[in-house]
Amino acid sequence: MSNRLHARQLGLLIAANFREIIREPGVLFWGIGFPILMSLGLGIAFTKKPAEIRKIALVSSSSLIIKDTVVVSDEKLGSTTFIFEKMSWDEAMVLLKRGNFNLILDSKDGQPQYHFDPMNPDAQLCFLKLSRMLQGKPEVLPENAGQIKPLTVSGTRYIDFFIPGILSMGVMMSCMWGLSYGLIDKRSKKLLRRMVATPMKKSYFLMSMITVRIGMNFVESLLLVIFAWLAFGINMAVNLPALLLIFMAGNFAFAGLAVLISSRTSNTEVGNGFINAVVFPMMIMSGIFFSYHNFPDWAIPVIRMLPLTMLADGVRSIFIEGAGLLQVAQPILILTAVGALLFSAGLKVFRWY
């Protein structure tokens, strides 16, 4: 077959995979619309903090005399509204167990008694705020605690942390579900078997799927970044070559992983299990929504080696810290090598039928 015919074959395979995606409105929504909506929701939630509401279970037999609602205003930390709900001790315990409250207020000899789980940070904060309010010192910090300077500049907000994370997670999800599930689904429908009964070049088939997936990931990520720039003013003065290279390396790593985990099974439910087993731990541990430094110290080096962590940390350092090619060279090389290794392993054991 001549080079022109080979190019036609590859071109038509790419076109077929591309059409399969863009002709499915659901795919477009979940691939492009959903990450944007998620970043909008979380961005608003973490940048425009509403008045904090603290619900307290007040034991009705206590001798404390408190209004049902008390508002403590603070310009810099935001206001806190305490809502006291009177109830019996037993009822309060049931509701605390259900998570409706995290603190029960009672009294003994006219003094307030606070019942809460000291290991729960939210209950601790509630106790600190409530105890100061009841002592007649509603502000949370003492007078000599220095000045509070709220950080609102680009790069220091939650949204700046979140956008690189969700961009990286989007790459992983798109590769794992789009490629892995796509391959398993085609195998289960006997389409792979039918295609390899022709002289089709098998490598072209996989290349076309990966090319289309990376192209879609590029469009999805670009739209997400443009949206975050317009809506939240995230930093756009980034090192573009570094960003493009780490983006491509992340795509290679997850494409390799996707080919490997979809290499054998033709059962879509088994495929679901494989994909979830890979995706969920990384989604939770790799610091997409919150920093992974909350995990125990011994786990941090392991978490840092996960492909999603490498990608998210790399993208984050480019957007937030202004990192250049040199600073992200290591994750780029590791992710590319991981992708090549997993892809080769996947191809070796790949079943076409």
Add this chain to the structure above:
Amino acid sequence: MMDQPAIEVKKVFKSFKTVQAVKGVDLQIQRGHFVAILGPNGAGKTTLVEMIEGIQIPDSGEIKVLGKTWKHHSAELHNEIGLCLQDTRFIEKLRVIETLRLFSSFYGLDNGRVEEVIDLVALDEKRRAYVVNLSGGQKQRLAIGLALLNKPAILLLDEPTTGLDPNARREIWAILNRMKQESETSMLLTTHYMEEAEQLCDYIVIMDQGIILKEGTKNDLLGENKTLDDLFIDLTGRHLNE
């Protein structure tokens, strides 16, 4: 090489774990002949076709297709074979014409052949329809069209009309009969429909439990039996569709 049989199967055995699917089958199909392998589910028909198609390797024995083995000539044989499986699902959001063009590119064929095939399988009115919107019969006509794109020397059809209504089945038979008259393609068809074997094939092979029970032309086989079903009951004590 033209005097070689289209398909030659010699003492082929194939097992899957504890199941012996094919037990020492010998079969020869001459060029240009239409042959049906008739048998109930589990007879070993599909396994035999998969070995002829090259996706299963026999445990022992030899299979030659056009005088060549899959081990040494797989690239050439892929160009010579057309395949139609029962219930293959193609890319759902691809149009009929796009699907045909995609498959034609695998053989290095141009759009002229695609137009010939679309006419042959009577899907001209549906050329812009998405595959997902085709009826069962139209999907199977598309599958046959894809199998005929490369003007194959051998056409392998694995239960091509199972699950189709009688009208759709007759449309498929009409396409295959037309091809029989107009080309020199050899065809191997597996089916458990006696009428299908009678309508399409010159030679019938009856298989059950991995072995060939009897083979020959329809007239050779029937003898005193009125129908192929009667013959199958004589041979096995069971109905074909049990």
